[in-house]
Amino acid sequence: MITVKDLHKKFEDNHVLRGVNYHVHQGEKVVVIGPSGSGKSTFLRCMNLLETPTSGEIWVDGVNITDSKTDIDKVRQHLGMVFQNFNLFNNLTIMNNITLAPAKLGLMSKEEASENALKLLERVGLTEKADAYPSQLSGGQKQRVAIVRSLAMNPRVMLFDEPTSALDPEMVGEVLDVMKGLADSGMTMVVVTHEMGFAREVGTKVLFMDEGVIMEENTPQEFFNNPKSPRLKEFLSKVL
């Protein structure tokens, strides 16, 4: 589904990614953990080209998205992205947040998009907020809407960039529940997070990133119970 080959990313002198190789299979739930500054967010953001790789290749569904001839907008339609800071469109109602892209990109009519949006909002229990503006919602509600907004595009993969890091503790659960539901429905997911419980429970693969490389990857069982590298042992001892 997504193949990353020898990915490097430099921000001026800061060498953030130093040769990342990975393959995400259909239906997998890949959870990426690691200390801050390890490059895990950059890795995720490269997958839909929000960051342009310095070198290396990324293939999504057989398309090389790092090729400058690729129409990245087309590829992104199938790659949902959820941000740490929600990034709901502040000037639009919740309904219009969800219907804007499907309608403007001609994937469905405005009516179909609205109908679809209401169904999706019902799934996350926010139907009554359809006409509200983002500023009237709590953080947890915003993030649930942000997930719905991505789902409205019928993505084949969902990317999550620390989706619960900006939330009050009591709101983390409601967002994780939605993500769990999504995982159960068979969605392919790549999740950068600090929620170890989520990684253990929902992940099919857990990656540990440090200093710009994937240091260790394993099933959640092995990953948490039997860490191999000393760096991961040290990290887990701090966070668990």
Add this chain to the structure above:
Amino acid sequence: MHEWFQKVSVMFEAAFITGDRWKLYLNGLGVTLEIAFFAAILGMVIGTLLAFMKLSVRRNGKKSILVVLANVYIDVIRGTPSVLQLMIMWFIIMANSKNGVLVAILSFGINSGAYVAEIVRAGILAVDNGQMEAGRSLGLSKVQTMIYIIIPQAVKNVLPPIGNEFIVLLKETAIVGYVSLTDLTRVANQIASRTYEAFMPLIGAAVIYFIVIKILTILLAKFERRLRKSDNR
């Protein structure tokens, strides 16, 4: 008391009534408003264009020729007095033009454009980058995200300083007397020199400017409130 009142009313009559002088103020105000209105529109068009030129940074992060051109324009216009710009336009560039008002509109519009450019640019930059990222990640193009997401939010940011710019522009037109156009300020000055009495015409003109700008301020505030409806918490 009675004597004072009589004196004032004589002054008032000389300044506004005799020979239907109030019509002169109205004509002057008409010239002022005509110049300010069209110059403001021209300034908005030029300024928006310049702002987008300045924001057109290439993918590799290098400045494009558009950025350089916009910077030169803004530097030159902001670095010279507007009276001089007006006189250069009137006596040199458009010396053959008979339409003084048109020359003034062009001169003030070109001047205002440089200031509006920075206002618009700041308004766009003030919109959180995450909004653009969210739009792009949904598959919308840069232009689509600009039109549906960034610009509507930037308009709200821009409104207060743009209102300020309109007000400054309106008052700045008082210098058109330098190129012998008869705007409100010049009318007041001419009547003062004819009646040998400066108080009434000058204060009168000041009051008229004040009222016009007060109305403009109220309209802008109304407009701003309407745009802010998505902000109520």
